[in-house]
Amino acid sequence: MNNQTFIVLLLALVLAIYVVMAVVAYIRMRGTRVIVCPENQESAAVNVDASHAAMTAVWDAEDIRLRSCSRWPEREDCDQACTGQIAVAPQETRAFEMLRKWYADKKCAICRRTIPPLHAVGPKPGMLNLASPSHETISWEEIPAEHLPVVFATHLPVCPQCQVAEAFRREFPDLIVDRNSRNAGNVH
Ligand SMILES: [Zn+2]
Structure with missing residues (x-):
């Protein structure tokens, strides 16, 4: 191997x-996060500028700045002090990670079966609203991320199958066969 080839290989390796450092930083910083806003001490949903974090990670420590926040545009001129929470806990502040932990090893409030591990694709589990008189269920995708900490305290987990069944029942109530009514009809 001559010197020229060695230098080219060395540059390619560097x-x-x-590139790997940038991709790792990008993957780590993407996705919606839930932080406590230092200004009002309430939960807010934010998205980090993952591209900027990836580019800065190549040259120095990654620079975390926000791309969006649920309190914007009213508070768009804030000092983004919440980014310190993301730097300390990049994984734990992710909304999906919070959901994954909340559902982990829990039983469905309706069928009592253990809820399978959460995946980004496929049927999503739901949540049973304890405060609602009808105990209606909602998909976690319908919940704004900044509301997740409150929802965790006021709802019970529902497995994907029950969530689909409850959503269908709510959407098409006329198509649901009431077994008790049918049996009663047979008797009379
Ligand atoms: Zn269930």
């Missing part, structure tokens, strides 16, 4: 390392 470039590959930089």
Whole structure:
């Protein structure tokens, strides 16, 4: 191997390392996060500028700045002091991770079966509203991320199958066969 080839390979290796660092930072910083807003001490949903974090991670420590916040545009000129929470706990502040932990090893409030591990794709589990007189269920995808901490305290977990069944029952009440009524009809 001559010197020229060695230098080219060395540069390619350095470039590959930089690319890997950027991709790792991008993956770590993408997705919706829930933080406690230092201004009002309430939960807010934020998204980090993952591309900016990836680019800065190549040269120095990644710079975390926000791309969006549920308190914007009213508070868009804030100092983004919440980014310190993300730097300390990049994984734990992710909304999906919070949901994953909340559902982990829990039983469905309706069928009592253990809820399978949460995945980004496929049927989503739901939540049973304890405060609602009809105990209606909602999909966690319908819940704004900033409301998750409150929802965790006021709802019970529902498995994907029961969530689909309850959503169908709510959407098409006329198509649901009431077994008791049918049996009663047979008797009379
Ligand atoms: Zn169930």
